[in-house]
Amino acid sequence: MRADRLVAILLLLQQRELVTAAEVARELEVSESTARRDLDALAMAGVPVYSAQGRGGGWRLVGGARTDLTGLTAGEARALFQVAGPASSANPAAKAALRKLVQALPEPFRVLAQAAASSMLVDPHRWGVSRFERTTPPFLDDIQDAVISGVQIRLGYVDGDGSVTERIVHPLGVVAKGPIWYLVTHTDAGRRTFRIDRVSSVEPIDDPVHRPEGFDLAESWREIADEVDRKRTPLEVQAVCTPEGIGKLRMTLGDRLEVGGSTIDGRIEVVIRGYNEYALAGELAGLVEWLEVTGPPGVRDHLTLIGNALIERYGRGSPHGP
Template structure:
């Protein structure tokens, strides 16, 4: 018998393990596995696979992820082996340590994809925790948002940034931080911030904070120092990290895609537009001829016209005129290149 992974003793380590282990793992599966382990003396990956209707490979990965994040789960090797909770099936999960409670609630907090039933089960578990752990567990649950959709074609490494652990601790502990920060132009500043939450946007980590000038978002890989002041954070009573980040992401997307194109689309083309354009597409009402009004956002005329030229079977751009002109130019170029019969000279240019 041996632990599959050493349990993470500190919140910062749990934070790193969480991102590496739980991105891509459904939160309701996590809780279901915990409850399954609590009901039985021991489970195998095959049993978890059958119970949750996932592959054995996924079941093994999920079990391993629980252990990596600091939840008291270990593997028994050899013939008749499997997975167990520390202390056996009679283990009371309300007896989790502070670090283990943080690990669980980081993974299945209000901002996660857990079902309402799973979240209700967690609320019951919170109330069963020792009083000193309840505040920390609830703070951990509200401290993190994972937004898997990256901005642009980022090639940033997945290695967590230097001050991630310290800032996560500050969020959960509710203390202000004297933050050193280097902006995109290389200018370094120092300011006192009120950390409110951490967001993982693709491979990039962000700190959401209140400052003297209002709500700000800082890229954590640009943080040059993070010194807790010991003073309590002033946290708005109605603050919700997921909602705040959603508004921030929308604002950034609007700045990245400032150009709006008006168009009409055939009903059978709406699904194709959704797949091609994602959240850059806004769908409106129907026109008198049965088509559907849409607004499409993009960074500039050239990129948008290039995208829409491949959707001409379903979409007619109605404005602005400069995008229509660009599409006409692309159409003329396509006819010039592909609209005449091919000759041997076309195939083998001299």
């Protein structure tokens, strides 16, 4: 996890007067190019780190080896935790490192740092087949500022039909889902999610955010993504697959595939989601070498029709066959 490495680098810089990218790479068991990118990321985020060029050069903390984390400003502490990533989605080692870092901060900065660490989540799986690269929407920084500061915002929003509305929301977190940014909020109507590229205005107001008890951005986003996936792919197909075919299914179906336990004959139970029976049967027809669909009957019927059509078109004796 990158969060683990960035925190480790900062602690390493505290312990030594100067470190080189090669030393960081050796300590963290990464390539030198990765070490340089991480050091650059800390510097670009505003953490007080600088590079000394030439013979005997390397990376230092501003103020020398005696500089400790209590020397960070509020903005620097926030920048570190934003670049380190959300603690809620980090691995146990990264979480432990982030907790130690929080405890080393001056008391006034701790809440701000923790809010920055949990303000954003990255979900690399795309919805659909969009090949667009992720870009930064105009109001992303303003929205994340409100999440970290814990203040409500008056949000201007353009819906899918082009209608412009304005509402007051409690911003809880920002999620990058593939190339698209989303804002997770609490409203009078409950939890709501907004595409940030459709936000037309952001105005912070003085009222504090109401954060539902026990709210966790990663868990909340899993619930939101699962609900969207169910709406996009409402049909579930049950099937069994040979062990050697599971890799093919994962490659073809991605997160629409759920792998279960083994059957008596050594095959593996799977559940596959899709939009409708006909489309899903057409998709699964190319996987019959490894896959046997057990239900629902409608998908099996479509597979039968597809199989008969293939035999008629390409089987022996067909005018189009060999």
